[in-house]
Amino acid sequence: xxxAIGDALGEALLAYLADGEEAGGHVIERDDGYINADSxxxxxxxxxxxxxxxxxxxxxxxxxxLDIGAGxxxxxxxxxxxxxxxxxxxxxxxxxxxxxxxxxxNTFAGTIFDLAATSPEPFDTxxxxxxxxxxxxxxxxxxxxxxxxxxxARPGARLLxxxxxxxxxxxxxxxxxxxxxxxxxxxxxxxxxxxxxxxxATDWFDYWFLPVAELESLAxxxxxxxxxxxxxxxxxxxxxxxxx
Amino acid sequence: xxxAIGDALGEALLAYLADGEEAGGHVIERDDGYINADSxxxxxxxxxxxxxxxxxxxxxxxxxxLDIGAGxxxxxxxxxxxxxxxxxxxxxxxxxxxxxxxxxxNTFAGTIFDLAATSPEPFDTxxxxxxxxxxxxxxxxxxxxxxxxxxxARPGARLLxxxxxxxxxxxxxxxxxxxxxxxxxxxxxxxxxxxxxxxxATDWFDYWFLPVAELESLAxxxxxxxxxxxxxxxxxxxxxxxxx
Numbered sequence: 414x415x416x417a418i419g420d421a422l423g424e425a426l427l428a429y430l431a432d433g434e435e436a437g438g439h440v441i442e443r444d445d446g447y448i449n450a451d452s453x454x455x456x457x458x459x460x461x462x463x464x465x466x467x468x469x470x471x472x473x474x475x476x477x478x479l480d481i482g483a484g485x486x487x488x489x490x491x492x493x494x495x496x497x498x499x500x501x502x503x504x505x506x507x508x509x510x511x512x513x514x515x516x517x518x519n520t521f522a523g524t525i526f527d528l529a530a531t532s533p534e535p536f537d538t539x540x541x542x543x544x545x546x547x548x549x550x551x552x553x554x555x556x557x558x559x560x561x562x563x564x565x566a567r568p569g570a571r572l573l574x575x576x577x578x579x580x581x582x583x584x585x586x587x588x589x590x591x592x593x594x595x596x597x598x599x600x601x602x603x604x605x606x607x608x609x610x611x612x613x614a615t616d617w618f619d620y621w622f623l624p625v626a627e628l629e630s631l632a633x634x635x636x637x638x639x640x641x642x643x644x645x646x647x648x649x650x651x652x653x654x655x656x657x
Numbered sequence: 658x659x660x661a662i663g664d665a666l667g668e669a670l671l672a673y674l675a676d677g678e679e680a681g682g683h684v685i686e687r688d689d690g691y692i693n694a695d696s697x698x699x700x701x702x703x704x705x706x707x708x709x710x711x712x713x714x715x716x717x718x719x720x721x722x723l724d725i726g727a728g729x730x731x732x733x734x735x736x737x738x739x740x741x742x743x744x745x746x747x748x749x750x751x752x753x754x755x756x757x758x759x760x761x762x763n764t765f766a767g768t769i770f771d772l773a774a775t776s777p778e779p780f781d782t783x784x785x786x787x788x789x790x791x792x793x794x795x796x797x798x799x800x801x802x803x804x805x806x807x808x809x810a811r812p813g814a815r816l817l818x819x820x821x822x823x824x825x826x827x828x829x830x831x832x833x834x835x836x837x838x839x840x841x842x843x844x845x846x847x848x849x850x851x852x853x854x855x856x857x858a859t860d861w862f863d864y865w866f867l868p869v870a871e872l873e874s875l876a877x878x879x880x881x882x883x884x885x886x887x888x889x890x891x892x893x894x895x896x897x898x899x900x901x
Contacts, residue, residue, distance in 0.1 A: 416690030438694040440684050446660030447856040450682040450694035586856040612691040612830040 419613030423507015426485050428610075429453035430511055439610040444617060445590050451608075456485030456543075457515070463487075466575060466643050466650040467542065471495055473573055473652055476537025479565070481525060482545040486512035493517060500536075502528060525561045535567040539574075546576030546628065546651070547620035551603050554619065559635040569657025572637065573650065577602070577622040581647035600627075625649055663857030667751015670729050672854075673697035674755055683854040688861060689834050695852075700729030700787075701759070707731075710819060710887050710894040711786065715739055717817055717896055720781025723809070725769060726789040730756035737761060744780075746772060769805045779811040783818075790820030790872065790895070791864035795847050798863065803879040813901030816881065817894065821846070821866040825891035844871075869893055 421439055428436035434454075441449045460468065470488065474497060480489045483501035489512060493499045500519040501512045509520040521528050539562050541548060549555040562572065579591060579602030591601035602622030608615045623631075629639040632653050641652040665683055672680035678698075685693045704712065714732065718741060724733045727745035733756060737743045744763040745756045753764040765772050783806050785792060793799035806816065823835055823846030835845035846866030852859045867875075873883040876897050885896040 414689050416692075440692055440694055445658050445856065446853075446858070448660075448684055448853050449855070450684055589856070609690075609692050611693070612689065612833070614690065 416609055416612055416614040418616060420505050420507045421608040421610040421613045421615050422484070423503075423505035423510065424613065425507075425608075425610040426453055426456055426511040427507050427514075429457070430514060437611065439608055442607050442609055442614070443590065444605040445593060447586055447590065453485070456487065456511075458487055460491055464575075464645065464648065466645045466648055469643065469650070470540070470542065470573055473571070474538045474540075475571060476567070477534065478538045478540060479525075479528075479536045480540045480542070482541065482543065482548055483512055483517070483520075484508050484543055486515050486517045488540055488542050489517045490515055497538075500533075525558065525565075529561045529564050533565055535570075536565055537567050537570050539566070539570065539572040541572065541574030541576075544575055544577055544620075544622075544648075546574040547604070547622060549621050549623070549628075549631075550619040551621050552600060552631070555621070555631050556635050559632060559637060563636060563655060566655055568655065570655045571640070572653040574653075575648060575650050576625075576628070578624050578644075578647050578649060579622045580624050625651060660853055660856055660858040662860060664749050664751045665852040665854040665857045665859050666728070667747075667749035667754065668857065669751075669852075669854040670697055670700055670755040671751050671758075673701070674758060681855065683852055686851050686853055686858070687834065688849040689837060691830055691834065697729070700731060700755075702731055704735055708819075708889065708892065710889045710892055713887065713894070714784070714786065714817055717815065718782045718784075719815060720811070721778065722782045722784060723769075723772075723780045724784045724786070726785065726787065726792055727756055727761070727764075728752050728787055730759050730761045732784055732786050733761045734759055741782075744777075769802065769809075773805045773808050777809055779814075780809055781811050781814050783810070783814065783816040785816065785818030785820075788819055788821055788864075788866075788892075790818040791848070791866060793865050793867070793872075793875075794863040795865050796844060796875070799865070799875050800879050803876060803881060807880060807899060810899055812899065814899045815884070816897040818897070819892060819894050820869075820872070822868050822888075822891050822893060823866045824868050869895060 425439035478497050478499040480501045483489050483503045489499045489501040501517045502521045503509050549558050594601050604620045606620050607617045625642050637653040640654045643650045669683035722741050722743040724745045727733050727747045733743045733745040745761045746765045747753050793802050838845050848864045850864050851861045869886050881897040884898045887894045
């Protein structure tokens with residue numbers, strides 16, 4: 414039997430806020446059957462416990478901030494406390510409820526396309542942290558995604574995002590998945606995943622691990638320039654900029 | 658896609674021994690789609706970190722011991738160190754390899770039926786710890802299981818096992834599963850589960866959470882008397898005895 418469709422990540426994070434480790438963690442499932450038990454703890458860390466590549470984010474942030482796929486709100490809260498005007502965006506109502514319980518003032522439930530449709534006050538910084546460069550989704554979706562951000566951007570806006578380089582892994586399970594992807598005409602790191610928690614699962618969604626060079630070329634074609642890259646093993650942080 | 662069939666628990670425990678938490682935990686999946694991220698850590702705890710109901714096991718053990726579904730060997734090792742002659746039995750080669758790496762001398766790869774077929778030297782104590790009363794499987798399988806143990810038992814042998822009482826939960830997901838079980842003609846706590854780790858999964862198997870009263874009545878019919886029960890919320894430890 415298939416799990417019921419629901420807000421698996423949001424429910425997992427809210428349960429963790431209520432009951433701690435007792436609540437049980439959520440799981441990321443890939444469409445080849447690979448699973449990975451994820452830890453809700455990592456969605457609520459403070460700056461000292463962030464990954465090294467993440468720690469430079471506060472000093473790179475500028476002006477009005479949109480935190481995309483905000484999760485438990487760890488970036489939104491830290492930046493809000495530093496005085497930034499931050500909006501936490503997520504498709505998960507539970508994640509946004511977790512953000513609010515932890516003190517995030519501004520939240521938006523929906524996709525960046527939903528937000529763009531409301532013609533919001535423009536942003537100076539977009540965050541795609543926690544590997545959320547993956548939300549670019551794939552080669553077809555990425556240009557549309559980057560254009561939507563540009564439509565909400567002030568001149569000179571920056572995009573700070575973290576991702577994973579699929580070419581930097583020697584894990585046989587991941588290499589087998591990449592090979593399967595090539596055979597079905599997808600980019601090697603184009604994942605199809607879902608989040609599961611207890612009896613519920615999200616719908617399957619696209620999440621793209623792509624090399625920085627490929628990201629740079631895609632972004633450049635949509636007016637974004639790669640201003641900086643920091644690597645930590647197969648993880649990277651990128652800073653993209655629009656012309657000012 | 659379905660995961661490949663493999664020794665998911667054994668591989669997870671060996672990876673944990675090699676790489677610690679980095680290895681990623683395994684997941685228990687129920688056939689209604691409910692999942693539970695399990696922790697390899699719990700398979701390697703020493704006596705001080707055992708659950709309260711488990712701590713009386715060493716003083717209840719007697720003579721030659723068969724540890725059924727030995728997992729990471731936490732009971733086998735503790736009892737071996739206390740001077741008992743212990744055999745760790747598991748269907749998972751990886752679990753037994755983990756047991757051996759941690760110092761367990763005697764291991765048997767297979768089911769209790771496989772072991773009984775070898776006419777082993779009889780045992781004085783059978784362990785079904787870590788909720789392994791669940792291995793009784795269901796009302797049809799339990800009598801066969803208990804008879805196989807009796808065929809390897811010395812007079813007066815005891816069975817120490819832990820389980821969960823399905824009537825003691827108010828979890829809506831578990832109650833829904835129990836109702837589904839009733840509708841398909843199964844006992845409420847008769848689980849169908851499998852273990853998943855990374856890209857592999859075990860076959861689906863039966864695992865039965867039954868109330869102590871039902872266990873007592875089943876066991877009595879096969880010559881086993883309920884000598885003691887200790888409860889800890891919905892968890893219990895039972896001691897069953899054969900006539901001496």
